[in-house]
Amino acid sequence: MTARPIDGKALAAALRAEVAARAAALPYRPGLVVVLVGEDAASTLYVRNKERAARAAGFESRTIRLPAETGEAELLSVIAGLNADDAVDGILVQLPLPAQIRTGAIIRAIDPAKDVDGFHPENVAALALGAPRLAPCTPRGIFLLLRAAGVEPRGARALVLGRSNIVGRPMAALLLAGDATVTIAHSRTRDLAAECRRAEILIAAVGRPAMVKGDWIAPGATVIDVGINRGADGALVGDVDYQAALGVAGAITPVPGGVGPMTIACLLENTLIAAAARRG
Numbered sequence: 459m460t461a462r463p464i465d466g467k468a469l470a471a472a473l474r475a476e477v478a479a480r481a482a483a484l485p486y487r488p489g490l491v492v493v494l495v496g497e498d499a500a501s502t503l504y505v506r507n508k509e510r511a512a513r514a515a516g517f518e519s520r521t522i523r524l525p526a527e528t529g530e531a532e533l534l535s536v537i538a539g540l541n542a543d544d545a546v547d548g549i550l551v552q553l554p555l556p557a558q559i560r561t562g563a564i565i566r567a568i569d570p571a572k573d574v575d576g577f578h579p580e581n582v583a584a585l586a587l588g589a590p591r592l593a594p595c596t597p598r599g600i601f602l603l604l605r606a607a608g609v610e611p612r613g614a615r616a617l618v619l620g621r622s623n624i625v626g627r628p629m630a631a632l633l634l635a636g637d638a639t640v641t642i643a644h645s646r647t648r649d650l651a652a653e654c655r656r657a658e659i660l661i662a663a664v665g666r667p668a669m670v671k672g673d674w675i676a677p678g679a680t681v682i683d684v685g686i687n688r689g690a691d692g693a694l695v696g697d698v699d700y701q702a703a704l705g706v707a708g709a710i711t712p713v714p715g716g717v718g719p720m721t722i723a724c725l726l727e728n729t730l731i732a733a734a735a736r737r738g
C-alpha cells in the first residue's frame with residue numbers, strides 16, 4: 459500500500475482564494491496586525507508569509523517589528539494600542555517570545571474579539587465547551603485537511619501526540635467537538651508506540667524529527683504531521699518517518715506542503731470572522 463498524500467498547499471490556496479473573494483465583497487478592508495519580537499529566522503519567515511498572504515487577500519495588513527530586548531510592559535502597551543484601534547480586526551503576536559516576556563500575560567492582554575490565534579482564555583474556553591469562536595489556526599487547518607481528504611472524525615479513534623497550547627490541546631478539543639474518540643499522548647505516556655498503533659487518525663505534534671516510526675502506524679490510518687524540524691542541512695523534516703509511513707498509512711500530510719500552509723490560510727479565515735463579528 460502507498461499512502462495517499464494530503465495536499466495542504468492546494469487546499470490552502472483554495473481557502474485563501476475563497477477568503478479573498480469574501481473580503482472583496484465587504485464594504486471595508488479587514489485589518490490584521492502581526493507583532494514580531496526579535497529576529498528568530500523561522501518566525502521572521504512565517505510573519506513575512508502572513509503579511510503577504512493577508513495583503514494578497516485584500517486585507518489591510520502590517521507587521522510591528524520590535525527588538526529582542528523589548529520588555530513585557532512595552533509589548534503590553536503596543537497591544538493596548540491595537541485593542542483600541544478600530545481599524546484593527548485581528549492581532550497576532552508571533553510565538554515564541556523572548557524569555558523576559560511572559561507569553562500568558564501577553565495573550566491575556568489581547569482583546570478576545572481580535573484574538574485571531576484563538577489563544578486567549580475566553581476563546582480556549584469556548585472551544586473546550588464545544589462552541590469554538592476563533593479556533594487556533596493549525597488545529598482548524600488540520601480539521602479542514604481531514605474533511606477535504608474525506609476522513610470522518612465522528613466515531614474515529616484519534617490520537618493527538620503532543621499537548622502544546624498551540625496545537626495538541628486545541629486539536630484534541632476540535633476532534634472531540636467533531637465526535638472523535640480522542641486520546642492525548644505526551645512525553646510521559648507509558649507506551650507511545652502502542653497508543654499510536656491504536657489510532658485511526660494520528661496527529662503528530664511533538665517537534666521531534668521522524669519520531670513516529672512506520673511500525674507505530676496502524677495499516678490504513680490517516681497521519682497528520684505537524685512537525686517542522688530543520689535538519690543540519692537546512693531541510694525540513696516532520697515528526698513522522700515519512701518514507702516508512704508511506705508504506706503503511708492510508709493518507710498522510712507531507713512536510714513541507716501539508717499542515718503549515720493551512721495555518722496561514724486559517725489565520726486569514728479567522729481575521730475575516732473577527733472582522734465580521736466586530737463590524738457586522
Ligand SMILES: Nc1nc2c(c(=O)[nH]1)N[C@@H](CN(C=O)c1ccc(C(=O)N[C@@H](CCC(=O)O)C(=O)O)cc1)CN2
Pocket residue numbers: 503504550551552553554575595596624686694713714715716717718719720721722
Ligand atoms: N502566534 C503564533 N505563533 C506560532 C504559530 C501560530 O499559529 N501562532 N504557529 C507556529 C509557526 N507558524 C505560524 O506562525 C507556521 C509554521 C509553519 C508554516 C508553514 O507554512 N510551513 C511550511 C514550511 C515553511 C518553511 O520553509 O519553514 C510548510 O510546512 O509547508 C506556517 C506557519 C509557531 N508560532
